[in-house]
Amino acid sequence: KTRVYRFGDKKADGNSTMKNLLGGKGANLAEMSRIGIPVPPGFTITTEVCTEYNQLGKNKVIPLIKLEVEEAIREIEKTMKTKFGDDENPLLLSVRSGARVSMPGMMDTVLNLGLNDKAIEGVIRKTKNERFAWDSYRRFIQMYGGVVMGMKPENKEDEDPFEEIIDHLKEKRNIKLDTEFTVQDLQDLVYDFKDAVKKKTGKNFPTDPWDQLWGAVMAVFDSWNGNRAMYYRKIHGYPADWGTAVNVQAMVFGNMGTDSGTGVCFTRDAGTGENVFNGEYLINAQGEDVVAGVRTPQQITRLGSERWAQLAQISEKERVASYPSLEELMPEIFTELDGYQKTLENHYRDMQDMEFTIQQGKLWILQTRNGKRTGAAMVKIAMDLLEEGVLDEKEALMRIDPNKLDELLHPIFDPAALKDAEIIAQGLPASPGAATGQIVFFAEEASKYKYTILVRTETSPEDLEGMHLARGILTARGGMTSHAAVVARGMGKCCISGAGALKINYKTRTMTVDGKVFHDGDWISLNGSTGNIIEGKVATREPELSGEFGELMVLADQYATMKVRTNADTPKDAAVARSFGAQGIGLTRTEHMFFEVDRIKAMREMILASTVKGRKHALKDLLPMQRSDFEGIFEAMQGLPVTIRLLDPPLHEFVPHQLATQKELADELHISLDAVKSKVAELEEFNPMLGHRGCRLGNTYPEITEMQARAIIEAALNLKERGIETHPEIMIPLVGTVNEFLEQEKVIRETAESIFAKRKTKINYSIGTMIEIPRAALLADKIAEHADFFSFGTNDLTQMTFGYSRDDAGKFLPIYLEKGILKEDPFEVLDQEGVGQLVLMGTERGRKTNPHLKVGICGEHGGEPSSVEFCYRAGMNYVSCSPFRVPIARVAAAQAAI
Ligand code: ADP
Numbered sequence: 001k002t003r004v005y006r007f008g009d010k011k012a013d014g015n016s017t018m019k020n021l022l023g024g025k026g027a028n029l030a031e032m033s034r035i036g037i038p039v040p041p042g043f044t045i046t047t048e049v050c051t052e053y054n055q056l057g058k059n060k061v062i063p064l065i066k067l068e069v070e071e072a073i074r075e076i077e078k079t080m081k082t083k084f085g086d087d088e089n090p091l092l093l094s095v096r097s098g099a100r101v102s103m104p105g106m107m108d109t110v111l112n113l114g115l116n117d118k119a120i121e122g123v124i125r126k127t128k129n130e131r132f133a134w135d136s137y138r139r140f141i142q143m144y145g146g147v148v149m150g151m152k153p154e155n156k157e158d159e160d161p162f163e164e165i166i167d168h169l170k171e172k173r174n175i176k177l178d179t180e181f182t183v184q185d186l187q188d189l190v191y192d193f194k195d196a197v198k199k200k201t202g203k204n205f206p207t208d209p210w211d212q213l214w215g216a217v218m219a220v221f222d223s224w225n226g227n228r229a230m231y232y233r234k235i236h237g238y239p240a241d242w243g244t245a246v247n248v249q250a251m252v253f254g255n256m257g258t259d260s261g262t263g264v265c266f267t268r269d270a271g272t273g274e275n276v277f278n279g280e281y282l283i284n285a286q287g288e289d290v291v292a293g294v295r296t297p298q299q300i301t302r303l304g305s306e307r308w309a310q311l312a313q314i315s316e317k318e319r320v321a322s323y324p325s326l327e328e329l330m331p332e333i334f335t336e337l338d339g340y341q342k343t344l345e346n347h348y349r350d351m352q353d354m355e356f357t358i359q360q361g362k363l364w365i366l367q368t369r370n371g372k373r374t375g376a377a378m379v380k381i382a383m384d385l386l387e388e389g390v391l392d393e394k395e396a397l398m399r400i401d402p403n404k405l406d407e408l409l410h411p412i413f414d415p416a417a418l419k420d421a422e423i424i425a426q427g428l429p430a431s432p433g434a435a436t437g438q439i440v441f442f443a444e445e446a447s448k449y450k451y452t453i454l455v456r457t458e459t460s461p462e463d464l465e466g467m468h469l470a471r472g473i474l475t476a477r478g479g480m481t482s483h484a485a486v487v488a489r490g491m492g493k494c495c496i497s498g499a500g501a502l503k504i505n506y507k508t509r510t511m512t513v514d515g516k517v518f519h520d521g522d523w524i525s526l527n528g529s530t531g532n533i534i535e536g537k538v539a540t541r542e543p544e545l546s547g548e549f550g551e552l553m554v555l556a557d558q559y560a561t562m563k564v565r566t567n568a569d570t571p572k573d574a575a576v577a578r579s580f581g582a583q584g585i586g587l588t589r590t591e592h593m594f595f596e597v598d599r600i601k602a603m604r605e606m607i608l609a610s611t612v613k614g615r616k617h618a619l620k621d622l623l624p625m626q627r628s629d630f631e632g633i634f635e636a637m638q639g640l641p642v643t644i645r646l647l648d649p650p651l652h653e654f655v656p657h658q659l660a661t662q663k664e665l666a667d668e669l670h671i672s673l674d675a676v677k678s679k680v681a682e683l684e685e686f687n688p689m690l691g692h693r694g695c696r697l698g699n700t701y702p703e704i705t706e707m708q709a710r711a712i713i714e715a716a717l718n719l720k721e722r723g724i725e726t727h728p729e730i731m732i733p734l735v736g737t738v739n740e741f742l743e744q745e746k747v748i749r750e751t752a753e754s755i756f757a758k759r760k761t762k763i764n765y766s767i768g769t770m771i772e773i774p775r776a777a778l779l780a781d782k783i784a785e786h787a788d789f790f791s792f793g794t795n796d797l798t799q800m801t802f803g804y805s806r807d808d809a810g811k812f813l814p815i816y817l818e819k820g821i822l823k824e825d826p827f828e829v830l831d832q833e834g835v836g837q838l839v840l841m842g843t844e845r846g847r848k849t850n851p852h853l854k855v856g857i858c859g860e861h862g863g864e865p866s867s868v869e870f871c872y873r874a875g876m877n878y879v880s881c882s883p884f885r886v887p888i889a890r891v892a893a894a895q896a897a898i
């Protein structure tokens with residue numbers, strides 16, 4: 001079996017379809033090489049070798065790949081006309097990690113590998129560029145020492161030992177920038193770095209290039225099981241057995257002088273999706289200098305540069321003199337790069353995120369991948385590519401990650417509130433959105449307050465977990481392609497980068513702007529769309545949805561065969577859901593209406609009544625309230641089906657539990673406090689979720705069901721009089737036996753008939769049940785003989801199938817997820833393997849006796865894309881979810897049908 005795949009010189013052993021084996025980076029390097037894009041030659045050690053490494057260990061794995069690696073190196077030597085390990089004309093390498101999907105948290109790249117005290121002399125003789133040679137050498141020791149030899153500080157508050165040496169020297173020499181170092185300075189750094197390595201690790205820095213190479217390759221494999229990578233895998237649900245590939249590649253140098261440089265670019269705007277080529281670069285720089293934000297990067301295009309200068313408040317004159325775009329500075333290179341970005345976007349048919357290096361006037365492409373983007377950009381890019389004819393409708397739909405639509409539906413700052421906002425500084429609008437929170441300065445403290453804004457000079461992959469937890473991210477350094485910016489866009493998190501006016505002091509945990517000091521815990525707000533940093537909190541409001549979003553929804557509905565309804569308890573929720581395209585209501589929880597101040601009293605009176613007569617009296621007060629609620633909902637959903645569930649929760653939830661409120665109630669109802677207390681005690685249950693609730697209430701107090709049925713039917717008739725069409729579906733909760741259903745059905749039908757007779761008019765309505773008790777799924781055929789519809793209440797069904805109390809699962813579920821006992825929280829993602837069987841069985845058995853049975857789902861799962869897909873396969877007529885998840889479910893339903 002082949003373990004090493006070569007690429008370069010317009011050929012390659014692999015191609016872009018081999019991401020699982022070669023990792024994303026390796027597969028794309030191979031593909032670019034094949035289509036004639038200039039990539040430095042190199043090879044990829046496969047992800048399978050990583051798995052072998054984890055099983056066999058280093059000593060057994062090296063012999064497995066040694067010959068292939070040596071042969072591949074000879075190939076690079078031929079192309080580059082250099083020799084690995086040679087003192088006179090050494091081949092220098094970069095060693096890069098690369099998993100199937102790009103994963104921040106994997107080992108950082110090691111550049112300039114192969115240098116030692118002898119080879120450096122050869123490089124100097126060959127390039128006649130001492131500065132370049134020593135700069136490369138000190139970078140190599142810094143990177144190799146950091147990622148392979150463990151020189152990175154463990155504690156975030158400790159300085160990186162290498163950076164400390166650099167800062168020290170800068171102080172001594174009274175300079176600010178790396179570029180101001182003399183050759184002698186760089187030489188001193190190399191020796192001081194090596195000393196520091198020896199002191200901290202007790203080991204000499206390896207001089208033999210082959211030792212260096214194997215050390216770096218093994219470090220990449222080790223990083224697969226590092227904490228950061230494991231965390232990233234966990235939050236994304238990627239399995240550990242994927243492994244990472246290692247890419248070894250000839251170096252090209254962006255730090256050879258003012259005719260060299262390095263940069264990052266995007267074929268479209270990753271924040272907004274706008275179709276403009278954009279990116280950043282630095283002259284005479286290497287590797288991650290652009291991303292790490294050590295100097296202020298310059299823009300690739302002239303247009304971008306002008307926009308940037310405006311935001312940074314830099315005059316046109318200063319811009320042209322100090323920050324010219326690549327387009328202006330190196331027009332030929334720009335034209336070539338522009339050509340490649342077009343080629344690559346056309347080839348991959350998606351927005352690309354590319355890395356390039358210019359070595360003495362020659363352009364090299366080092367990486368391309370489908371760019372990370374915000375939810376808004378995802379929608380715009382997919383719809384634009386459809387319009388451009390690059391994608392067809394199905395492909396455009398499949399490009400949408402339904403969960404990411406959530407971002408678009410989140411609140412934005414209220415423009416009115418923004419008017420009065422105190423803007424303290426401005427940075428780059430790195431990732432759109434609105435975030436308000438309390439300042440924290442360390443990623444580890446991102447959950448210190450409920451809402452936090454992570455404020456950093458710059459971020460690094462170690463900060464990933466904290467970035468995930470924070471509401472927004474603010475950095476003082478770095479451009480639009482900085483680590484913070486790219487990661488934030490990927491997470492859909494609001495981010496402002498490069499706010500140069502901020503002085504951040506980690507020791508005192510303060511941020512100073514214009515003399516004003518902000519402390520840990522102070523509130524600030526970020527407007528990721530404008531780059532404005534605002535003091536204090538700013539009010540938010542619902543977002544406006546873009547034209548592309550609307551087009552996407554129309555497209556989704558063309559392909560979706562399953563309907564999407566919403567769970568809504570009030571006319572207002574119903575209206576919101578309808579604006580999001582809900583095609584009906586799948587669940588109205590009537591009890592939520594009872595919690596309003598004026599109703600809870602009547603409700604309590606009903607509960608406290610000790611006789612049927614007393615109960616009926618109280619129910620009479622509740623009737624008009626319920627009826628008007630239903631009228632409001634029917635009106636909001638005109639013409640669409642509305643499923644109304646009869647009273648479900650245990651009555652205990654409605655009575656007061658505090659002495660003061662119990663007293664109030666006693667006074668109001670003119671009964672004794674003791675009477676209230678004893679009733680409350682009487683209602684207490686050991687296991688309320690399995691207690692006196694659902695249809696067990698209606699079956700013990702039929703007058704409640706009668707009142708609710710009356711409210712529904714009368715509301716529908718009232719609307720009919722006003723010419724509004726309704727489709728009420730009355731749903732009986734928590735049915736476990738056929739008789740439970742039949743008893744309730746009888747009460748409802750009799751109530752309806754008596755109203756019809758009295759008013760001499762009628763409407764159509766249906767009666768169905770929730771399937772949420774396993775027994776109901778087992779006896780679905782019997783129940784369906786009488787029921788018009790089933791709605792799978794997968795919250796309770798999950799609770800009862802697993803035997804996990806929903807209210808107590810918080811104690812053990814997180815640990816189960818951490819240990820991998822469960823892959824996902826079954827209350828979030830439908831357990832297709834177990835609970836899913838009951839859903840399939842219930843649907844199948846139900847339809848056997850009642851072919852017209854309407855089937856839907858109304859648990860939380862109705863808005864979760866993988867569960868929606870399952871519901872489609874189960875043959876459901878609709879899914880129902882909370883209003884804000886309706887668009888997500890619509891796209892998921894379309895994707896399921898494609
Ligand atoms: P990441 O996955 O973090 O983006 P990369 O493997 O892409 O890491 O490497 C980071 C940076 O190192 C690249 O952006 C590029 O600037 C530099 N680099 C990688 N390989 C080479 C090379 N062969 N020649 C020059 N620079 C390189």
Ligand code: MG
Nearest residue numbers: 107108109288
């Ligand atoms: Mg990196």
Ligand code: MG
Nearest residue numbers: 025355366367
């Ligand atoms: Mg990269």
